[in-house]
Amino acid sequence: MSDLTMPVASFSPLYEQIKAMILASLQASEWLPGDAIPSEMELAARYAVSQGTVRKAIDELAAQNLLVRRQGKGTFVATHQEDDWQYRFLRLAPDSGEKFHLISQFLTCVKTKASPYVANLLKLKAGDSVIHIDRVQSFAGKPIVFEEIWLSGGRFKGLDLDALTAWHGPVYALYESQYFTHMVRAEEKIKAIAANQVLAKHLNLEVGAPLLSVERVAYTYGNKPVEIRHARYDTSDQHYENKLN
Known part of the structure; x- marks a missing residue:
């Protein structure tokens, strides 16, 4: 067999391997959203690599918004409970430039069976249990967003209208704190x-x-789809804003 037909081994750089190990710890909930992760020195000792290798791995995870560096405090697992992260996936912004704060009114939260379309997006089987939520969000006293949300019934057991209404923070923060589900992309x-x-x-x-009309599929660690959100925005006084790099 000539060299041209020999299989070629694929190797990932060391920092990518460390990144995968840190990500595995996040997926296993070793460090929860909002928690500080060990220092670069501690992680370097844990994985028997240099601090520079660990730093590069953390830099990539921070660039993916999975970790957050805080000057003088350390590195933390990103959380939707922080003010700066509440609207991370929302690209709607007021034309006036005002600070955006949406007020939610949950209308329904019912258990139902997944349609083939919903099942396909959530990687379920048609007919599996899902939770369907309707809500209206208002800004400055005016309703501007109507949303339909679908969640896996197995992952979000016990979620009902009372629980949603009683929760006063972002819905993604509820997913984190009550269902150990962190939306990462x-x-x-x-x-x-x-x-x-x-x-x-x-x-x-x-x-x-x-x-x-904006249809969103949100994923948790491991590239697992866990939420479908179909929003309809009134953009008469708002606009959709996206920054491209």
């Missing part, structure tokens, strides 16, 4: 639509008013 599909009667009613608009 999301994918979105966006299109322009016209308000039907249901949307017009919830958002106090005329039927046919223009809306922005």
